[in-house]
Each structure stands twice: as structure tokens, then as C-alpha cells.
Amino acid sequence: MIHVLTLTYLKPRDVVTAHLAEHKAWLREHADQGRILLSGPRPDGGAVIVTADLDEATVRDLIETDPWHRLGIASYERTSFEARTASPGVITAAEPDDSVVLINVATTEDAPATVDALAEAVRHVAATADGFRGSRLLTGVDGDAVVNLASWSDEKRFRAIFDDPEFTRRYEDFARTTTGAKYRLYRTSRVITPNR
Structure with missing residues (x-):
């Protein structure tokens, strides 16, 4: 399943910013491992993360390891769906496959x-x-x-x-x-x- 994770800030902006470097390092690690396909801030505050095709346990572990989640800086809302169509060049599998x-x-x-x-x-x-x-x-x-x-x-x-x-x-x-x-x-x- 692909997961769209909507993050809502629970702390003031200065607290979010103080822990931004840790959160960005976490994003980069998981993007480089193919688990996160897209991420970025929402114009109205908060952020969105789109994952690769991850099972339930992996997406739970992913959320739990985010410094913003661990520190109570952001809450997560998840929408999951089965990806049947993707733009060419977009690889949704987090692990190498035969594609x-x-x-x-x-x-x-x-x-x-x-x-x-x-x-x-x-x-x-x-x-x-x-x-x-x-x-x-x-x-x-x-x-x-x-x-x-x-x-x-x-x-x-x-x-x-x-x-x-x-x-x-x-x-x-x-x-x-x-x-x-x-x-x-x-x-x-x-x-x-x-x-x-």
C-alpha cells in the first residue's frame, strides 16, 4: 500500500524549526532507502509525506522513528491506497524487485x-x-x-x-x-x- 501521511504541528513554530534538521535527516535516510517518495510542507502549516509501497508494520515503524513524532512535535494522519497506476520512472517498491x-x-x-x-x-x-x-x-x-x-x-x-x-x-x-x-x-x- 502507498500511504499519504499528513503531519499536523502540535508545538509552536520555533519548536518545529529547532528540530527541523533532525527531521530532514530522517526524511533523507528513508528517501534514499526508497521508503519515502515525496515530502514537503503544506502552505497552511504541517507537512505531507507520500511513502513507497510499504506494509503495515513498516509504515508504523517509519512513523515511530520520526523525531517530530517521538518528541510530540507533530501528529500523523494516514490515508492508504493500492497504487495501480504510476508515472513512468516512478518506482513505488521500497525494496528492489524485478521491475x-x-x-x-x-x-x-x-x-x-x-x-x-x-x-x-x-x-x-x-x-x-x-x-x-x-x-x-x-x-x-x-x-x-x-x-x-x-x-x-x-x-x-x-x-x-x-x-x-x-x-x-x-x-x-x-x-x-x-x-x-x-x-x-x-x-x-x-x-x-x-x-x-
């Missing part, structure tokens, strides 16, 4: 045509392929490259798309719009979050 991220870089002289052709291949995959989690198509700021960032549940399911003749035809149409294309599969090996 892979595809990065396909194509050079081109006609970025709009390349994006359109690649989108046709990706739409077909989105409608038919098991294990496909989503794709984001990016165009280089100079207009000479297109990147496909896609997420898959595992390498085997990714490779199975090449057994589909309809996908292969659409991918060949895409390749004809490029001056070169190369893809690689990646797994997360380390996460480093901003130190601020």
Missing part, C-alpha cells in the same frame, strides 16, 4: 514525426501488453532526439512485445523516422535525494 525501466533514445531530423510514430507503437503496447506500467515520450530541447522512458514489471514481459507482429510493424514505422535508435533496460541500484 525494469526502458530508456530508448532516437536521433531524428523530424521530432514530431518520430514522436507520432513512437506513440503509435506505445499505444499498441499499452492496450495489449502484460506488465507494461506506462511510458513518457520526451523530445530533446534541440529537437534532434526523442526519448521513451517506460516502466515494466519485469524484463521477460518487456521482451515478449517483440513476439507481437503488430508491435514489430509499428516499431519499424517508428525506426524509419529516425537517424538512429538504441534502447537499454535499467534497474534501480541507488537513490540519492536532494540534501536541502
